Amino acid sequence: MDYTRQTAFSDPRHHLAQLAALPDDVAGIAAVVRNLVVHYRASGLEFPPARLSEIDSRWVDRMLDADASRFSEPLDVPRPEEQRIVGCCRDFTLLTVSALRAKGIPARSRVGFADYLEPDFHVDHVVAEYHDGRRWIAVDAQLAVEDVLLGPGGLRTAAQSWVTCRRGDADPDTFGVGGGSPLRGLRIVAEYVLLELAHRRGDELLLWDMWGYVAEVADQIAGRPIEEAWADLPPWRPEELSLVDEIAELLVAADAGDRSAEEKLARRYAEDDRLRPGDTIACYSPRGVRSEVDLRRRTSTMA
Numbered sequence: 001m002d003y004t005r006q007t008a009f010s011d012p013r014h015h016l017a018q019l020a021a022l023p024d025d026v027a028g029i030a031a032v033v034r035n036l037v038v039h040y041r042a043s044g045l046e047f048p049p050a051r052l053s054e055i056d057s058r059w060v061d062r063m064l065d066a067d068a069s070r071f072s073e074p075l076d077v078p079r080p081e082e083q084r085i086v087g088c089c090r091d092f093t094l095l096t097v098s099a100l101r102a103k104g105i106p107a108r109s110r111v112g113f114a115d116y117l118e119p120d121f122h123v124d125h126v127v128a129e130y131h132d133g134r135r136w137i138a139v140d141a142q143l144a145v146e147d148v149l150l151g152p153g154g155l156r157t158a159a160q161s162w163v164t165c166r167r168g169d170a171d172p173d174t175f176g177v178g179g180g181s182p183l184r185g186l187r188i189v190a191e192y193v194l195l196e197l198a199h200r201r202g203d204e205l206l207l208w209d210m211w212g213y214v215a216e217v218a219d220q221i222a223g224r225p226i227e228e229a230w231a232d233l234p235p236w237r238p239e240e241l242s243l244v245d246e247i248a249e250l251l252v253a254a255d256a257g258d259r260s261a262e263e264k265l266a267r268r269y270a271e272d273d274r275l276r277p278g279d280t281i282a283c284y285s286p287r288g289v290r291s292e293v294d295l296r297r298r299t300s301t302m303a
Contacts, residue, residue, distance in 0.1 A: 001266070003106035003131070007202040008295070010098040013061040015068075018075050019102040026100070026130060030141035032076045033095045036067055038084040039142065040286070041179075047086055052287045054086040058206055059298065060098045063091060089126045092142035094204050096128040106131040109204050110138060110150065111196040112157040113175050113189075122170075123178035124192065124207065126199075127155050150255070158192035159251035162244060165189055182230045190236060190244045194275060197247055201269045203277055208284045209293070211277040213240050226284050243274065 006012070012019050022029050038045065040055050057063045064075075066085050071077070085091065093109045100107035107130040113122035127148050129138045138148035138155065148154045156164075164170040165186055176184025191214050198205055213236070236244075247268070253261035269275050283291045283300065291300040 001200075001202065003108050004101055004104050006098065006101050007204060009058065009202075009204040010060050010094055010101060012064060012098050012102065015061055015064040016102060018064070019099045022075065022099050022103075024103060026096075026137075026139055027144075027146060029099045030092075030096055030128075030139060030144060033092055033099070033141045034144065035077075035079055036075060036085055036095065037063075037087045037092050037142075038081050039088055039092075040086050041088070043081065045082055049287070051086055053289075055088060055091075055287060056206065056283060056285050056289075056291075056300075057085070057087070057091075058209075058293075060094055063087065063095065088207065089142050090204070090207055093126045093128045096139070096141040097130075097204075100128070100130050109199045110155060110157060111192055111199050111207075112150075112155045112159075113161050113192075114140075114155050115153050116145075118178050120174065121178055122156060122161065122175045124176065124188070125155055126207070157251065157255070158189060158196040159248040159255075162189050162193050162248040163252060166245065166248075182227055187230075187233065187236065190241070193244050193248050193251070196251060197265065197269060197275060198277065200251070201266065201276070205277060205281070206283065206285075208286060209277070209281050210284060211281045212274045213243075215282045225288060247275070 022032050040047065040052060054066050057066060063085050070083050071079060090109070097107040097109055107128060110127050110129050112125060114125035115122055117123040117125065127138050127140045129136050138150055139146050140148050150157055151160060161170070161175055165172045165175065172186040172189060173184055175189050194212070194214065195205065195207065250261045250265050254265055277295060279294060279296050281293050281295060283293050290303045292303050293300045
């Protein structure tokens, strides 16, 4: 896959010139991104519903549209924190990836669980990764952490996390959203393995976008907040677990440089509609709204 090319999600469209004008160094780009985005939860700020809806913007051009609705100055001109684009780690990351790609630098997003956000807990997180011509280097644009280790002590990829949990080398209940949320355990690790694959193949969806097996289960608790209903979700079936086992092992192998594993991931993603989102997905936003999203038309309908 050519990671210098924009995807449907990272494409800045009419904002391309603004991104191309950003600094050429990764740290400089990440600093501008921190000037543009505020975390909907970690910031501790309260946002009215209209502003909070920005966490579901999904596409880079729409995120930058939100910024442009409040500011006419270049992206590196300071924005007050409360007026920045409301988002999360995925949005800090995707804007960074988009800017890097705009400069012809191979970049992608990595989904997993960070060891450095909460003591003794692995918090769901997304970081950017770029290729410097020799190797892939991960950077946490949200927290200004450069050269993030992909593994224990840094960001454990979803696939790494799954493999260690399935082998009994880690407690699944120490992986999740964090902050005391019930969204934790083997189920969320499994969901993030499929999300990690989607991001790797250029479908950089929101952390709360659901499709395939995940959406089928989530639909069973429609009408209830997902955090409230989490404990009532049925366990994954053996065939579902086997699928996640397969994908996780391939992701780990591909990260280790196994080209055949990378090629098999590409084939599996293209051929198996359980792995990739279709035209429509379900969005279970943490703002308490469930919607059906048409990815081709870029429209959503409240469900």
